[in-house]
Amino acid sequence: MVSNTRTVVQRLDACRTAAPPGVAARGRFGARDWALFVAGAAVNLLAVGRLVAQVVAAPHHLDGASLLVLAPGALAIVAFEARWFSLPLMRAPVPLDPEPGLRVAVVTTFVPAVEPVAMLRRTVRALVAMDYAHDTWVLDEGDDPAVRAMCDELGARHFTRHGVERYHQPSGPFETRCKHGNYNAWLDAVGYDGYEVIVGFDPDHIPKPEFLERTLGYLTDERIGYVQAPQLYYNQPAGWIARGAAEETYAYYSSVQMTSYALGYPIVTGCHTVHRTAALREVGGYAPHEADDLLITVLYRAAGWEGVYVPEMLAAGLTPTDWRGYLGQQRRWARSVLDVKLRAFRRVAGDLPVTERVVAALHGLYYLYGISTALGIGVLSVGLATGRRPPVLPGPWRSGPSCCGACSPGASCSGSASTSTGEPSGACTCGPRS
Numbered sequence: 001m002v003s004n005t006r007t008v009v010q011r012l013d014a015c016r017t018a019a020p021p022g023v024a025a026r027g028r029f030g031a032r033d034w035a036l037f038v039a040g041a042a043v044n045l046l047a048v049g050r051l052v053a054q055v056v057a058a059p060h061h062l063d064g065a066s067l068l069v070l071a072p073g074a075l076a077i078v079a080f081e082a083r084w085f086s087l088p089l090m091r092a093p094v095p096l097d098p099e100p101g102l103r104v105a106v107v108t109t110f111v112p113a114v115e116p117v118a119m120l121r122r123t124v125r126a127l128v129a130m131d132y133a134h135d136t137w138v139l140d141e142g143d144d145p146a147v148r149a150m151c152d153e154l155g156a157r158h159f160t161r162h163g164v165e166r167y168h169q170p171s172g173p174f175e176t177r178c179k180h181g182n183y184n185a186w187l188d189a190v191g192y193d194g195y196e197v198i199v200g201f202d203p204d205h206i207p208k209p210e211f212l213e214r215t216l217g218y219l220t221d222e223r224i225g226y227v228q229a230p231q232l233y234y235n236q237p238a239g240w241i242a243r244g245a246a247e248e249t250y251a252y253y254s255s256v257q258m259t260s261y262a263l264g265y266p267i268v269t270g271c272h273t274v275h276r277t278a279a280l281r282e283v284g285g286y287a288p289h290e291a292d293d294l295l296i297t298v299l300y301r302a303a304g305w306e307g308v309y310v311p312e313m314l315a316a317g318l319t320p321t322d323w324r325g326y327l328g329q330q331r332r333w334a335r336s337v338l339d340v341k342l343r344a345f346r347r348v349a350g351d352l353p354v355t356e357r358v359v360a361a362l363h364g365l366y367y368l369y370g371i372s373t374a375l376g377i378g379v380l381s382v383g384l385a386t387g388r389r390p391p392v393l394p395g396p397w398r399s400g401p402s403c404c405g406a407c408s409p410g411a412s413c414s415g416s417a418s419t420s421t422g423e424p425s426g427a428c429t430c431g432p433r434s
Helices: 001-015 033-055 063-086 117-129 143-156 177-196 211-220 242-260 277-282 292-301 324-350 356-388 404-405
Strands: 025-028 089-092 104-110 135-140 157-159 196-200 224-228 272-277 306-309 314-318 412-413 429-432
Touching: 033 063, 063 356, 089 224, 089 242, 089 306, 089 429, 104 117, 104 211, 104 429, 117 135, 117 143, 135 177, 143 157, 157 177, 177 196, 177 277, 196 277, 211 224, 211 272, 224 277, 242 272, 242 306, 242 324, 242 356, 272 277, 292 306, 292 324, 292 412
Parallel strands: 104 135, 104 196, 135 157, 224 306
Antiparallel strands: 025 089, 196 272, 224 272, 412 429
């Protein structure tokens, strides 16, 4: 334990004092992009400034109900503004050729009762066909004879932890019925001693042949512990749910990840990830958590390992095509991400630079958008149905006298309002519109 702690401290010191990384990066903004960004920023600031001015101008309306509605919206605005004004920071790495002779394992998992063999066959065929010499492994949770036969046919290797009690624990690195437990069992039995690089794919994700050639080169810098490529979806045309589910992730896989990379905090995401085996061993393997990817990012950075984000279309998978699948996925992601933020993150956040702590915190604000959107639709619906300012909102509902809601459409009115609900405190007079 003392030795491991000393290693982590040494890596942190090296990370803080070393020269700039050997992986060069270049910006994404050209002259046209800057012009559009400045124009958009001006409109953005005017709109937000007007909103803030209206809130500040009516402090007597800010009661508990108002704050309940406004607080999630304010956090959503903060997250949006952070994303917008960080756009000029976006960086992409300059491609590097990989060193020859690396011992590389490309790995996917399989659960027989859940995933069809036909889907796995398509994936394994693509994994085996990738350029750069490597071994392809299928981690079969059920030790399915059909999967063994398929691996022999396609030239892949087969591993199973089925029936091995040591690799089926109720929790921890070898947790049963969990992706991280399956990977860690293989790492312990085969991966740590057999390979220098581990590349993980979900069983529905299809890489391009050049995936390894486009990602392994960054490991020539010994400080790089992981390389992440974006996720895209080849079934996006299947329907409007699939299209929407895919489209809502693309801002994350483009601007958010490129900005995070520029700030030193590229985020491991699901699969399409290249791991240096030494780094993976140092942080204890795949993190024992439902959001193992997000947690292992924090562990890598806390241990001083750096990452690279490669914004290229190098692989694609499946996205949900119905409401049940989509909502289940979103609930699972939200629950696991918030658990990492509220419990696991604080235990290691002290080892991260301040900039990376801020980036990690803002990353979790995405899941507040749903709350702010629901509240916003509710408040808007009340306003449209009643024609009056909902009492939980600060500021005037309209520029004219608020008692006009009592007059018939097309009529003129006069009066005044002073109460917190917007009701007139004096006489309200209706008449023909001039």
